[in-house]
Amino acid sequence: AQSVTQLDSQVPVFEEAPVELRCNYSSSVSVYLFWYVQYPNQGLQLLLKYLSGSTLVKGINGFEAEFNKSQTSFHLRKPSVHISDTAEYFCAVRGNTGGFKTIFGAGTRLFVKA
Amino acid sequence: ETGVTQTPRHLVMGMTNKKSLKCEQHLGHNAMYWYKQSAKKPLELMFVYNFKEQTENNSVPSRFSPECPNSSHLFLHLHTLQPEDSALYLCASSQEAGGSYNEQFFGPGTRLTVL
Numbered sequence: 001a002q003s004v005t006q007l008d009s010q011v012p013v014f015e016e017a018p019v020e021l022r023c024n025y026s027s028s029v030s031v032y033l034f035w036y037v038q039y040p041n042q043g044l045q046l047l048l049k050y051l052s053g054s055t056l057v058k059g060i061n062g063f064e065a066e067f068n069k070s071q072t073s074f075h076l077r078k079p080s081v082h083i084s085d086t087a088e089y090f091c092a093v094r095g096n097t098g099g100f101k102t103i104f105g106a107g108t109r110l111f112v113k114a
Numbered sequence: 115e116t117g118v119t120q121t122p123r124h125l126v127m128g129m130t131n132k133k134s135l136k137c138e139q140h141l142g143h144n145a146m147y148w149y150k151q152s153a154k155k156p157l158e159l160m161f162v163y164n165f166k167e168q169t170e171n172n173s174v175p176s177r178f179s180p181e182c183p184n185s186s187h188l189f190l191h192l193h194t195l196q197p198e199d200s201a202l203y204l205c206a207s208s209q210e211a212g213g214s215y216n217e218q219f220f221g222p223g224t225r226l227t228v229l
Contacts, residue, residue, distance in 0.1 A: 009154075034217070043118070043204055043220035090157065094216060102218060104157040 002026055002095045006105035014113050015083055021076040021108045023091030033074040034092040035065055044090060086112045116140055118221035120205050126227045135190040135224045137205030145211035146188040148180060151202040164211035195228045
Protein backbone atom coordinates (compact mmCIF):
# COMPACT_ATOMS: atom_id res chain seq x y z
CA ALA A 1 0.00 0.00 0.00
CA GLN A 2 1.04 3.58 -0.61
CA SER A 3 2.55 5.40 2.35
CA VAL A 4 3.84 8.86 3.21
CA THR A 5 6.42 9.71 5.85
CA GLN A 6 6.94 13.21 7.15
CA LEU A 7 10.24 12.99 8.90
CA ASP A 8 9.78 15.83 11.38
CA SER A 9 6.77 16.23 13.63
CA GLN A 10 7.80 19.76 14.63
CA VAL A 11 10.10 22.33 13.05
CA PRO A 12 10.88 25.49 15.01
CA VAL A 13 12.53 28.27 13.02
CA PHE A 14 13.22 31.97 13.41
CA GLU A 15 11.44 34.53 11.28
CA GLU A 16 13.17 35.27 7.94
CA ALA A 17 15.17 32.03 8.11
CA PRO A 18 14.86 29.37 5.40
CA VAL A 19 12.93 26.19 6.12
CA GLU A 20 12.63 22.71 4.64
CA LEU A 21 9.88 20.27 5.57
CA ARG A 22 10.69 16.73 4.53
CA CYS A 23 8.40 14.20 2.91
CA ASN A 24 9.15 10.71 1.59
CA TYR A 25 6.70 8.37 -0.05
CA SER A 26 6.64 4.73 -1.05
CA SER A 27 7.29 4.14 -4.69
CA SER A 28 4.55 3.79 -7.27
CA VAL A 29 4.58 3.68 -11.05
CA SER A 30 2.55 6.85 -11.35
CA VAL A 31 2.33 9.30 -8.49
CA TYR A 32 0.85 12.69 -7.82
CA LEU A 33 2.11 14.68 -4.87
CA PHE A 34 0.56 17.45 -2.80
CA TRP A 35 1.37 19.74 0.09
CA TYR A 36 -1.50 21.10 2.16
CA VAL A 37 -1.40 23.69 4.95
CA GLN A 38 -3.75 23.84 7.91
CA TYR A 39 -3.95 27.04 9.96
CA PRO A 40 -5.43 26.85 13.47
CA ASN A 41 -9.16 26.08 13.52
CA GLN A 42 -9.30 25.72 9.75
CA GLY A 43 -9.46 22.97 7.16
CA LEU A 44 -6.65 21.96 4.82
CA GLN A 45 -5.70 24.29 1.98
CA LEU A 46 -3.69 23.20 -1.05
CA LEU A 47 -0.23 24.81 -1.17
CA LEU A 48 1.11 23.14 -4.31
CA LYS A 49 0.96 19.97 -6.34
CA TYR A 50 3.15 17.89 -8.62
CA LEU A 51 1.39 16.11 -11.47
CA SER A 52 4.06 15.82 -14.16
CA GLY A 53 6.67 17.89 -15.97
CA SER A 54 9.12 20.14 -14.15
CA THR A 55 10.27 18.64 -10.88
CA LEU A 56 10.37 22.04 -9.18
CA VAL A 57 6.89 23.14 -8.27
CA LYS A 58 5.99 26.61 -7.04
CA GLY A 59 2.98 27.19 -4.83
CA ILE A 60 1.24 29.90 -2.91
CA ASN A 61 2.79 32.06 -0.17
CA GLY A 62 6.31 31.67 -1.58
CA PHE A 63 6.57 27.92 -1.01
CA GLU A 64 8.11 25.50 -3.48
CA ALA A 65 8.77 21.77 -3.54
CA GLU A 66 11.01 19.49 -5.53
CA PHE A 67 10.00 16.07 -6.75
CA ASN A 68 12.92 13.64 -6.58
CA LYS A 69 11.96 10.32 -8.10
CA SER A 70 15.20 8.50 -7.28
CA GLN A 71 14.93 9.42 -3.61
CA THR A 72 11.10 9.22 -3.57
CA SER A 73 10.98 12.59 -1.86
CA PHE A 74 8.93 15.75 -2.17
CA HIS A 75 10.41 18.23 0.28
CA LEU A 76 8.78 21.62 0.85
CA ARG A 77 10.93 24.73 1.07
CA LYS A 78 10.64 28.45 1.68
CA PRO A 79 13.67 30.76 1.58
CA SER A 80 12.37 33.18 4.23
CA VAL A 81 9.50 32.39 6.58
CA HIS A 82 7.08 34.75 8.30
CA ILE A 83 5.28 34.48 11.61
CA SER A 84 2.09 33.92 9.61
CA ASP A 85 3.53 30.67 8.19
CA THR A 86 3.06 29.03 11.58
CA ALA A 87 0.74 26.12 10.80
CA GLU A 88 0.53 22.37 10.25
CA TYR A 89 1.77 21.11 6.90
CA PHE A 90 0.64 17.84 5.34
CA CYS A 91 2.26 15.96 2.50
CA ALA A 92 -0.07 13.73 0.48
CA VAL A 93 0.45 11.22 -2.31
CA ARG A 94 -1.94 9.77 -4.82
CA GLY A 95 -0.60 6.79 -6.71
CA ASN A 96 -1.84 3.93 -8.81
CA THR A 97 -1.10 1.35 -6.12
CA GLY A 98 -4.40 0.37 -4.54
CA GLY A 99 -6.66 2.31 -6.86
CA PHE A 100 -5.57 5.94 -6.77
CA LYS A 101 -6.26 6.72 -3.14
CA THR A 102 -4.91 9.87 -1.53
CA ILE A 103 -2.74 9.10 1.47
CA PHE A 104 -1.77 11.86 3.92
CA GLY A 105 1.31 12.08 6.08
CA ALA A 106 1.10 12.66 9.82
CA GLY A 107 1.87 16.36 9.46
CA THR A 108 4.70 18.70 10.42
CA ARG A 109 4.07 21.57 12.78
CA LEU A 110 6.02 24.63 11.61
CA PHE A 111 6.51 27.14 14.41
CA VAL A 112 8.01 30.46 13.38
CA LYS A 113 9.54 32.48 16.20
CA ALA A 114 10.19 36.23 16.23
CA GLU B 115 -21.21 30.63 -0.14
CA THR B 116 -18.15 29.32 -1.91
CA GLY B 117 -16.01 26.21 -1.54
CA VAL B 118 -16.86 23.66 1.10
CA THR B 119 -18.85 24.63 4.18
CA GLN B 120 -19.44 22.66 7.36
CA THR B 121 -21.91 23.13 10.20
CA PRO B 122 -21.74 23.31 13.10
CA ARG B 123 -18.16 24.46 13.61
CA HIS B 124 -18.17 23.25 17.21
CA LEU B 125 -20.27 20.56 18.87
CA VAL B 126 -20.32 19.23 22.40
CA MET B 127 -22.44 16.16 23.02
CA GLY B 128 -23.01 13.52 25.65
CA MET B 129 -22.52 9.84 24.94
CA THR B 130 -26.27 9.23 24.72
CA ASN B 131 -27.03 12.13 22.36
CA LYS B 132 -27.82 11.96 18.66
CA LYS B 133 -26.47 14.72 16.46
CA SER B 134 -25.59 15.30 12.81
CA LEU B 135 -22.76 17.07 11.03
CA LYS B 136 -23.49 18.75 7.73
CA CYS B 137 -21.24 19.43 4.77
CA GLU B 138 -22.09 21.31 1.60
CA GLN B 139 -19.90 21.90 -1.43
CA HIS B 140 -20.49 24.67 -3.96
CA LEU B 141 -17.87 23.50 -6.47
CA GLY B 142 -19.93 21.23 -8.72
CA HIS B 143 -17.96 18.20 -7.58
CA ASN B 144 -19.17 14.61 -7.64
CA ALA B 145 -17.15 13.07 -4.82
CA MET B 146 -17.31 13.86 -1.11
CA TYR B 147 -15.32 12.58 1.83
CA TRP B 148 -15.38 12.46 5.63
CA TYR B 149 -12.06 12.51 7.49
CA LYS B 150 -11.30 12.31 11.20
CA GLN B 151 -8.38 14.34 12.51
CA SER B 152 -7.19 13.47 16.00
CA ALA B 153 -4.28 15.04 17.81
CA LYS B 154 -0.91 13.61 16.81
CA LYS B 155 -2.43 11.14 14.33
CA PRO B 156 -2.50 11.14 10.54
CA LEU B 157 -5.68 12.18 8.83
CA GLU B 158 -8.03 9.19 8.81
CA LEU B 159 -10.30 8.69 5.83
CA MET B 160 -13.71 7.51 7.03
CA PHE B 161 -16.10 7.47 4.08
CA VAL B 162 -16.08 8.26 0.37
CA TYR B 163 -19.09 8.99 -1.78
CA ASN B 164 -18.85 9.18 -5.57
CA PHE B 165 -21.93 10.31 -7.49
CA LYS B 166 -24.00 9.81 -4.29
CA GLU B 167 -22.91 6.18 -3.90
CA GLN B 168 -20.74 5.11 -0.99
CA THR B 169 -17.53 3.69 -2.42
CA GLU B 170 -15.45 3.42 0.71
CA ASN B 171 -16.00 2.73 4.40
CA ASN B 172 -12.71 2.37 6.25
CA SER B 173 -13.95 0.06 9.01
CA VAL B 174 -15.76 2.91 10.70
CA PRO B 175 -17.88 1.94 13.76
CA SER B 176 -21.61 1.88 13.14
CA ARG B 177 -22.17 4.72 15.61
CA PHE B 178 -21.11 6.91 12.67
CA SER B 179 -23.67 6.85 9.87
CA PRO B 180 -23.08 8.84 6.68
CA GLU B 181 -25.73 10.08 4.31
CA CYS B 182 -25.32 11.63 0.86
CA PRO B 183 -28.69 12.75 -0.53
CA ASN B 184 -27.10 14.48 -3.54
CA SER B 185 -23.65 15.35 -4.84
CA SER B 186 -23.62 18.68 -3.01
CA HIS B 187 -24.53 17.53 0.49
CA LEU B 188 -23.01 15.08 2.92
CA PHE B 189 -24.10 14.31 6.45
CA LEU B 190 -22.53 12.38 9.29
CA HIS B 191 -25.08 11.14 11.81
CA LEU B 192 -23.70 10.47 15.27
CA HIS B 193 -25.16 8.40 18.08
CA THR B 194 -23.87 6.73 21.22
CA LEU B 195 -20.40 8.15 20.73
CA GLN B 196 -17.42 7.57 22.98
CA PRO B 197 -15.01 10.15 24.41
CA GLU B 198 -12.29 8.87 22.07
CA ASP B 199 -14.44 10.01 19.15
CA SER B 200 -13.63 13.60 20.10
CA ALA B 201 -11.76 15.06 17.13
CA LEU B 202 -11.93 17.49 14.23
CA TYR B 203 -14.15 16.07 11.50
CA LEU B 204 -13.24 17.34 8.06
CA CYS B 205 -15.31 17.16 4.93
CA ALA B 206 -13.74 17.35 1.49
CA SER B 207 -14.86 17.20 -2.10
CA SER B 208 -13.24 16.52 -5.46
CA GLN B 209 -14.27 16.35 -9.08
CA GLU B 210 -14.68 12.60 -8.78
CA ALA B 211 -13.21 9.87 -6.61
CA GLY B 212 -11.55 7.35 -8.87
CA GLY B 213 -9.40 9.32 -11.28
CA SER B 214 -5.66 9.47 -11.44
CA TYR B 215 -5.43 13.12 -10.47
CA ASN B 216 -7.85 14.25 -7.82
CA GLU B 217 -7.34 17.45 -5.86
CA GLN B 218 -9.46 17.56 -2.75
CA PHE B 219 -10.96 20.74 -1.34
CA PHE B 220 -11.54 20.81 2.39
CA GLY B 221 -14.08 22.46 4.62
CA PRO B 222 -13.10 24.17 7.90
CA GLY B 223 -14.12 21.17 9.99
CA THR B 224 -16.40 20.51 12.95
CA ARG B 225 -14.66 20.31 16.33
CA LEU B 226 -16.51 17.55 18.19
CA THR B 227 -16.20 16.98 21.92
CA VAL B 228 -17.87 13.93 23.46
CA LEU B 229 -18.37 14.13 27.20
